[in-house]
Amino acid sequence: MTNSIPEIENHDVIFVIGSNTTETHPIIGLRMKKAVKRGADLIVADPRRIDLVRSSSLWLQQTPGTDVALLNSIMHVIVKEDFIDKKFIEERTEGFESFKDSLDEFTPEAGERITGVPKEKIVKAAFLYGDAVRPGIYYTMGITQHTHGTENVYAIANLALMTGNLGRESTGVNPLRGQNNVQGATDMGCIPDFYPGYQRVDVPGIKQKFEKAWGVKLSDKPGLKAPEMIRAAIEGKLRALYIMGENPILSDPDVRHTINALKNLDFLVVQDIFLTETAELADVILPSACYAEKNGTFTNTSRTVQRIRKAVEPPGDAKADSYSISELGKRFGYEMNYNLMEDIFQEAKKLWPALVGVTYKRISKAGLQWPCPTLDHPGTPYLFKGGFPRGRATFTSVRYRASEELPDNDYPFLLSTGRQLFQYHTGSMTRRVDAINMVSPGAYIEIHPDDADKLNVRDGDIVKVTSRRGSLDIEVMVSERPLKGLVFIPFHYREAAANLLTNTALDPVAKIPELKVCAVKIEQSNK
Amino acid sequence: MVTLKIDGKKVTVRKLSTVLDAARKLDIPIPTLCHHPELSPFGGCRLCLIEIKGYPKPVASCTTFAKEGMEIITASPSLEKLRRTTLELILSDHPKDCMVCERAGDCKLQELAYFYGIRENRFEGERRIYTKKDNNPFVAREMEKCILCGQCVRICDEIQGVGAIDFAYRGLKTKICPPFEKDLDCEFCGQCVSVCPTGALTGKMWAHKGRQNFKEVETVCPYCGCGCNLTLHVWRNEVIRVSSKEDTINEGWLCAKGRFGYGFIHSPDRLAKPLIRTAPKEGVDLNKPQNSSRFTIHDSQFKEVSWDEALDYIAVKLKETKEKYGSDAVGGLSSARCTNEENYLFQKFIRAVIGTNNVDHCARY
Numbered sequence: 001m002t003n004s005i006p007e008i009e010n011h012d013v014i015f016v017i018g019s020n021t022t023e024t025h026p027i028i029g030l031r032m033k034k035a036v037k038r039g040a041d042l043i044v045a046d047p048r049r050i051d052l053v054r055s056s057s058l059w060l061q062q063t064p065g066t067d068v069a070l071l072n073s074i075m076h077v078i079v080k081e082d083f084i085d086k087k088f089i090e091e092r093t094e095g096f097e098s099f100k101d102s103l104d105e106f107t108p109e110a111g112e113r114i115t116g117v118p119k120e121k122i123v124k125a126a127f128l129y130g131d132a133v134r135p136g137i138y139y140t141m142g143i144t145q146h147t148h149g150t151e152n153v154y155a156i157a158n159l160a161l162m163t164g165n166l167g168r169e170s171t172g173v174n175p176l177r178g179q180n181n182v183q184g185a186t187d188m189g190c191i192p193d194f195y196p197g198y199q200r201v202d203v204p205g206i207k208q209k210f211e212k213a214w215g216v217k218l219s220d221k222p223g224l225k226a227p228e229m230i231r232a233a234i235e236g237k238l239r240a241l242y243i244m245g246e247n248p249i250l251s252d253p254d255v256r257h258t259i260n261a262l263k264n265l266d267f268l269v270v271q272d273i274f275l276t277e278t279a280e281l282a283d284v285i286l287p288s289a290c291y292a293e294k295n296g297t298f299t300n301t302s303r304t305v306q307r308i309r310k311a312v313e314p315p316g317d318a319k320a321d322s323y324s325i326s327e328l329g330k331r332f333g334y335e336m337n338y339n340l341m342e343d344i345f346q347e348a349k350k351l352w353p354a355l356v357g358v359t360y361k362r363i364s365k366a367g368l369q370w371p372c373p374t375l376d377h378p379g380t381p382y383l384f385k386g387g388f389p390r391g392r393a394t395f396t397s398v399r400y401r402a403s404e405e406l407p408d409n410d411y412p413f414l415l416s417t418g419r420q421l422f423q424y425h426t427g428s429m430t431r432r433v434d435a436i437n438m439v440s441p442g443a444y445i446e447i448h449p450d451d452a453d454k455l456n457v458r459d460g461d462i463v464k465v466t467s468r469r470g471s472l473d474i475e476v477m478v479s480e481r482p483l484k485g486l487v488f489i490p491f492h493y494r495e496a497a498a499n500l501l502t503n504t505a506l507d508p509v510a511k512i513p514e515l516k517v518c519a520v521k522i523e524q525s526n527k
Numbered sequence: 528m529v530t531l532k533i534d535g536k537k538v539t540v541r542k543l544s545t546v547l548d549a550a551r552k553l554d555i556p557i558p559t560l561c562h563h564p565e566l567s568p569f570g571g572c573r574l575c576l577i578e579i580k581g582y583p584k585p586v587a588s589c590t591t592f593a594k595e596g597m598e599i600i601t602a603s604p605s606l607e608k609l610r611r612t613t614l615e616l617i618l619s620d621h622p623k624d625c626m627v628c629e630r631a632g633d634c635k636l637q638e639l640a641y642f643y644g645i646r647e648n649r650f651e652g653e654r655r656i657y658t659k660k661d662n663n664p665f666v667a668r669e670m671e672k673c674i675l676c677g678q679c680v681r682i683c684d685e686i687q688g689v690g691a692i693d694f695a696y697r698g699l700k701t702k703i704c705p706p707f708e709k710d711l712d713c714e715f716c717g718q719c720v721s722v723c724p725t726g727a728l729t730g731k732m733w734a735h736k737g738r739q740n741f742k743e744v745e746t747v748c749p750y751c752g753c754g755c756n757l758t759l760h761v762w763r764n765e766v767i768r769v770s771s772k773e774d775t776i777n778e779g780w781l782c783a784k785g786r787f788g789y790g791f792i793h794s795p796d797r798l799a800k801p802l803i804r805t806a807p808k809e810g811v812d813l814n815k816p817q818n819s820s821r822f823t824i825h826d827s828q829f830k831e832v833s834w835d836e837a838l839d840y841i842a843v844k845l846k847e848t849k850e851k852y853g854s855d856a857v858g859g860l861s862s863a864r865c866t867n868e869e870n871y872l873f874q875k876f877i878r879a880v881i882g883t884n885n886v887d888h889c890a891r892y
Contacts, residue, residue, distance in 0.1 A: 005753070005776055026716065026782035027753040033688040055688065145891070177752030179863035181870070182890050188870040189878075190861035190888040196871060201884050214879040219854065223884030226891060229858045238858050238885070240848040242841075244873055245862025249811060251892040263808055267844040274796055280811050283844070284837050285829065287798035290791070291749040292759060292766055296866030298747045300754020304776065308866065311744035311759040312766060312792065316799025317834065321869040324838065325876050331842035332880045336872060344868040367754070367776070421714060422783055424750050425892075433790040435664035435732060436783070439715065494813045512891040 002172035002383040003136060004302040004369060009035050010170040013132035015125075017045040017067065017156070018142020018516075022052055023421040025140075025176050025301070032138075041128050045070060045117075046142065047416065048446070048481045048488060058124055061483055062115040064416050065146055065403035065517045071155035072400065073111025073119075074126045075162060076103045083130025085164025092392060093161050099395035106400075114400060116483070130163060134170040140178060141418070145515040149507040151398040161393050167384035177301035179425065180291075184299035187355075187370070188348060192223030197352025213351055216334070225511040227252065227504070233261035240267040244321055245288065249277040250426035250494060253502040253513040254469045271321060274428045277494060287318035294320040295341045297363070299370075303380070305358050306367035403517035404505035407485065411467060411519035413451070414486050415501060418516075423492035431492070443496035444477040446488040447522070452478045455522055464525040465489070467518055470500035473525045487520065531597035546588040547575055550601055557601050558610060558639055560617070560724050561676035562589045565778065566685055569677050573613045574639070577601050585609060611643050619650035620699075621725075622671050629667070630726035632738050636674060637725075653699060660710040665731055665787050666720055668711065673727040675701055679719035686780065687718050715783040721770065732787060736767035748785045749864060753777065755785050766792050801837035802829035845881065854882035861888040 008014070008031035022029035029052065036042050036055045044052050045060040045067070053059045062070045078084060079100055089096045108119035115122075129135055137160060143152045153175075160166045160173045177183050189196035199206045200222075207220050224232055230252060232238035241262070252258045262268055262281045270282035273290045291298075293314040299305045314320075322344070329336035338344050342360045349355045357372035357379070368379040407414050422440035424430040431437060445465060447457070457463055461476045465487075474489065474496040482488050491498040503518040530539045533550050540549045545568060550557050560572035570590035577588045580598035585606060588599075600606070618640060625631045657670045677694070680703060684690045691713035695704050705711055720728045741762040748755040756775035760768035769789050773779040806828045832840075848857055859877040861870050870888070877886040 025751050025753050026714075027755050027777045027780055027785075030686060030688075030780055034686075037685075177863075177890075178892075179889065180747065180749055180752055180754065181865065181867065182752060182863040182888070184867040185861055185863045185865070185870040185888040186890055188867050189874040190870045190886055191890075192884045192887050195878075196874070210878075214875065216879045217882075218878055219882055219884055221855070221884060223855075223886060224858060226860060226887040226889070229860070229885060229887065232858075237856065239852050239856040240845055241858045241860065242845070242877075243860045244869070245865050246860045246889050248860065248889075251889060255813070259811055263810075267848060269841055273791075273798060274794070275798060277811050277813065279798075280828075281808055282802075283804045284841055285798060285802040286837060287800060287802075290797075291864070292744075292746065292789075292792050294866065296868045298754060299867060300747070300776075301752035302754070302776075304754055305867070306747045306754055306756070308746045309744050311742070311746065311761045312764045315793075315797045317801065318797065318799055319834070321865055322872055324834075325869070325872045327834070327838050328842055328845075329876055329880050331838060332846070334880045336875070341866075341868050344871055348867065348871045366774075424784055424788070429749070429791040430784060430788055432794040432796055433788050435787055435790065438664040439783075497813055500813075510891070515892070 001174040001176070001302040002166060003170060003174055004304070004381040005031060007170040007382065008032055008136065009038065011035050011040050011134050011136045013041045013043065013128050013135040014138065015043045015045070015129055015135060016052060016138045019138050019140040019176055020046065020048070020050045020052070020142075020418065021138060021176065022050070024178060024419045026421065028176060043125050043128055047483045047486055050481070058121060058128060060117045060121055060125060062117050063483065064414055064486060066115040066400070067143060067146075067152045068148060068155050068398055069106065069111055069114035069400040070117060070122070071152075071159055072103055072106035072398070073108050073115075073122050074129065075159055076106045076111070077108060077123050077126030078130045078159075078162060079103055081126065081130060083126065084162045088164030089162060092388065093395060094392040095395040096162065099158060099397045102397035102399070129159070132165070134168070135165050136170065136172055136174055138174045138176060140176045142516060144510070144512050146517065147404045147505050147507050147514045148401045149512045150509040151401070154396040154398045157393075158395055158398075161395060167382070167386065169382055172382055178419070180300070181298045183301055183303060184297070184305075187299055187352075192225055195351070196348050197354060199352075210351065227506055227511050227513055230258055230261040233265050236264065239265060241265055242269045242271075243278060244271045247272075247276040247278045247426040247428055249281075250491065250497055250499060253499055253504045253515055255497050255500045256470055257504055271324060272428070273318070274432070276426065276428050286324050287316065289314035289318055289320040293318075297345060300367070303369045304367035305355070305363055305370065307360060307363050404514055405468070405503050405518045407519045411521045412485075413520050413522055415465075415467065415518050415520045416486060416488050416516045417491045417498040417502060418488065420490045420492070423490065425492065427492040427494065442475060443489065443493035443498070444475045446477050446479045446482050448482050448484045448486070449478050449480065450484050451487075452476065457524065462525040464523045465501060465520050466523070467501035467503075467520045469502070472496045472500050487522070529593050529595045531593050531595070531599065533599045534601055540593050544593045546577060546591045546593050546597070546599060549593045550588060550599075555601055557588055559589060560635055560639070560674060561678060563678050563682070563722055566678065566681040569681065572617070572674070572676055574610050576606055576609055578603060578606060611645070614639055614643055615645055615648050615650055617674050618645060619648055619652055620654045621674070628672070628726040629729040629733055629738065634726060635724035655699065655702070657702065660708070663711045663715065665715040665717060665783065666711055667729045667731045667734065669727055670702060672725045673703060674725055675703065676724060677703070678722040678724070679703060679728060682718045682722055683713070687714065687716055689713055692719070715787065716781065717783065717786040718780055721779065721781075730768060730787065732790065733768050736765070737762045741767060748781070750784045750788065755781055757781070757785060759789075800831040801834055803832050803837060803840060804828060805830050849881060855885060857881050857883055858885035861886060863889050
């Protein structure tokens with residue numbers, strides 16, 4: 001997030017696109033509702049009638065995968081109506097003129113043709129956002145999980161830049177992180193092209209800095225991204241994998257593909273708190289401590305570094321993840337000994353100036369938001385005040401590109417997968433909470449009433465859903481939520497694992513799979 | 528800004544502040560049962576009565592705007608008598624089961640009865656009897672203990688935006704219930720439970736787990752990226768309750784997962800020993816129920832080993848792979864549910880020890 005969570009209350013326009021905020025980030029959802037109560041206009045762009053639609057002034061129900069066309073046509077109107085911030089564009093950006101030309105073809109009419117959103121609504125969205133003083137854009141995986149996810153994000157950035165809506169309080173662009181420490185894991189360099197603190201592994205000078213700090217030679221070849229590792233395992237190029245606290249079998253696209261990949265490895269270590277689906281294929285399983293059994297820090301979606309504290313002892317011989325990593329290091333003759341958890345944090349800080357001001361003592365009561373470069377720095381509630389780290393922000397023209405696999409005669413429905421309120425991710429935690437299982441016992445497929453009529457299925461019927469990758473039997477939930485022709489399955493449930501169906505096609509830059517769009521057919525099940 | 532005098536002390540507050548806000552600013556205690564700073568004023572419990580110079584009778588401070596020059600008295604014998612009587616009336620049909628009540632010790636009504644020394648009650652009378660409709664697994668509702676303060680109704684409407692409950696009927700028959708007096712069917716955020724001043728609303732999973740002598744541990748929620756602050760209530764190495772404080776980034780609000788989704792910590796399925804595979808890899812049977820895996824696969828495919836044995840074996844296998852196929856044939860997937868420190872160590876291990884940049888985590892899912 002470029003802004004912080006309390007700032008949400010003071011937006012005058014909130015534009016939520018591809019985020020079912022009240023279910024996936026309930027407490028951020030509350031702040032949005034509070035803003036609406038205080039007079040903010042909420043624009044929701046989502047193919048499903050999500051709960052936030054109730055609080056919205058405008059709902060754009062676009063066909064999944066058409067966000068670029070939707071955003072470009074909104075921006076077309078913003079240019080035409082002269083809502084652009086000329087001063088901001090002049091002083092802080094580059095490439096506006098050629099970008100502006102790229103919007104010519106995206107008239108509201110063209111937008112309507114591609115997205116299915118009536119052109120009047122596209123115009124209204126442009127007027128609302130264009131005229132706003134303190135607008136915020138919010139998105140999650142509805143934007144990113146596409147083969148053109150990177151382009152979607154560029155389009156959002158363009159919209160904020162051309163209207164000068166970045167770098168001010170309660171004004172910015174806010175991707176919401178789906179898991180409690182996605183931000184921190186990324187900050188800490190658990191990404192194949194960056195060391196901790198977003199320092200590229202292949203930029204001369206940076207590698208040397210880390211070699212000096214760690215006392216070893218390092219590789220300057222960017223590594224494989226998670227979905228590429230799965231592919232490399234199938235191809236036999238990746239032979240051993242160490243998985244700490246992840247369950248790719250249920251979370252990654254095309255379950256059979258993932259199972260084949262993991263089975264093809266010579267050696268798989270899984271370190272987890274439960275024997276997950278992924279652990280079932282491991283050669284060694286290490287028992288971990290869960291969040292309540294260890295000390296350390298998490299960084300939330302608004303860059304706030306916060307303390308977590310040990311409350312109970314882990315079960316049996318389970319140990320904190322840091323133990324096994326340090327012990328393995330020792331067995332390779334590399335000492336990774338730290339007396340205190342904070343010593344590890346201190347070491348990370350030395351390599352990333354943005355964290356220098358954060359100490360366990362300072363965050364003992366409330367967290368601090370990075371960048372926090374000095375010990376008396378109050379933290380940074382919103383980013384890009386007065387300038388961008390790279391100098392000028394660049395407009396990137398993006399063209400609409402259809403999703404990889406669209407419905408056809410054989411597979412006539414468009415499937416999106418995602419989360420729901422009660423369950424969490426692959427369910428390894430929440431599905432072991434009895435109370436949660438009582439209110440959210442099993443998987444379902446949301447089908448529009450018209451489609452249900454056509455298929456002659458009713459609420460509670462079991463249907464067989466098949467894609468080019470696999471099939472599953474699942475209970476029908478007839479619902480006005482999805483667009484006609486769109487079906488939705490949450491991915492939390494192993495017995496009807498949505499990812500049996502999904503497509504492994506990746507965004508060429510971010511390598512994120514297209515989990516929001518694939519084609520399926522639906523038949524009566526004989527089960 | 529307006530300046531007024533409360534119990535002889537001057538205080539300046541913003542326009543549209545209530546007298547109660549002004550008194551709280553001066554740290555003057557005024558008892559309340561229906562007031563919540565984040566909710567609209569209600570004026571229902573009548574305990575916050577105060578005297579204003581020039582007013583003919585006492586008024587509720589929570590619904591009276593502070594005005595320039597007001598002179599206020601918050602405690603006098605007649606006010607205390609009024610409050611005591613009001614409390615007695617509230618308690619007149621309240622079950623006297625503090626001994627077994629889940630909220631005892633954390634109950635605003637009990638605390639006030641204690642301060643006012645109310646043991647016998649002059650107003651013993653008719654009781655409210657409710658048919659229990661309580662099949663939901665999260666919120667225990669003992670509506671006989673409800674004092675109709677309306678905080679749950681307001682929080683559900685004003686903060687959560689759900690409106691799952693409201694007042695129904697009138698007079699002694701007044702009750703708070705979901706539409707048509709059905710069982711609760713909502714988002715189960717438990718915001719209502721967190722503000723209930725009595726034992727009317729409690730967490731079902733709190734029952735008989737202990738009411739006192741627990742340790743409170745401040746930490747952060749293990750679920751989504753909001754980073755809500757949790758207070759874990761710990762008793763004898765067990766998390767028995769989760770709450771959140773008002774002065775946090777989440778303002779004390781939580782969702783169903785954060786507030787009630789802690790049972791996995793003590794699940795019997797938790798892995799407790801390192802395991803090494805003993806049988807060839809089979810596929811993954813997704814049709815088995817999730818929680819059976821530990822007991823079935825565990826025995827047939829893995830054996831328990833010591834940490835040293837497991838770690839030695841991993842080290843040998845990783846070294847072997849590295850030597851035979853090169854560092855880039857090894858990869859590491861880290862976790863967005865692990866701490867910053869663990870993630871830092873993990874990538875350092877993969878980069879500095881294994882010698883590859885093949886390290887990533889689950890940000891894409």
